[in-house]
């Protein structure tokens with residue numbers, strides 16, 4: 001339930017645009033979405049490193065990490081996944097206002113939840129990156145052994161097995177991790193950010 005009675009917004013004197021100008025780069029949210037094992041964490045870790053080395057301020061929000069803290073009361077029901085993405089969307093919006101480039105790595109399986117985050121941000125500040133890898137490919141990698149557990153019935157409601165993943169319809173970027181190396185993926189994203197004058 002939304003509770004905003006008797007609460008009044010208090011503006012800063014330093015605006016987002018001032019921070020963006022000082023940093024000398026824009027502060028988009030790069031929203032990585034894809035199946036477990038598709039490569040979201042691997043790519044965002046390397047991208048964060050590459051941005052850092054260029055003096056570009058960014059911060060990574062990752063599903064596994066956030067679920068240890070901020071969202072440690074949420075599971076994997078559709079309602080909990082929705083709330084997970086809603087909270088991350090709000091955090092990403094704060095980082096956007098803080099002038100940082102945000103890299104999020106969440107399965108975020110529902111199109112509507114991703115679109116809600118898009119709608120929280122100004123035009124152009126939400127960059128949906130579909131990390132594409134077939135279920136067979138992800139299952140063959142199975143970096144955490146979770147697909148094996150899901151197939152054995154030890155995890156219920158696992159994305160791609162017995163819970164849905166809704167592919168993005170019009171993502172800004174598609175990174176196929178069966179056809180591209182991690183280095184190629186990072187280079188492609190950096191090129192996009194330069195071409196579109198985010199950095």
Ligand SMILES: Nc1ncnc2c1ncn2[C@@H]1O[C@H](COP(=O)(O)OS(=O)(=O)O)[C@@H](OP(=O)(O)O)[C@H]1O
Pocket residue numbers: 035036037041063064067076080081082084085105106107108109144146155156157158159163
């Ligand atoms: N049931 C089920 N389905 C999918 N994933 C599961 C599940 N249970 C645990 N895990 C582990 O949790 C990570 C996904 O968390 P997310 O916060 O990204 O999920 S979601 O966006 O809310 O759907 C996911 O991490 P990634 O592999 O990095 O995607 C898994 O390690």
Ligand SMILES: Nc1ncnc2c1ncn2[C@@H]1O[C@H](COP(=O)(O)OP(=O)(O)O)[C@@H](O)[C@H]1O
Pocket residue numbers: 034035036037038039040041042043105141143176177178180181182185
């Ligand atoms: N091109 C690639 N891009 C990203 N990861 C890859 C690629 N090729 C193989 N991998 C491997 O696939 C796995 C992806 O796991 P991870 O990054 O944790 O995915 P996710 O965060 O989407 O669950 C890692 O073991 C990684 O080394």
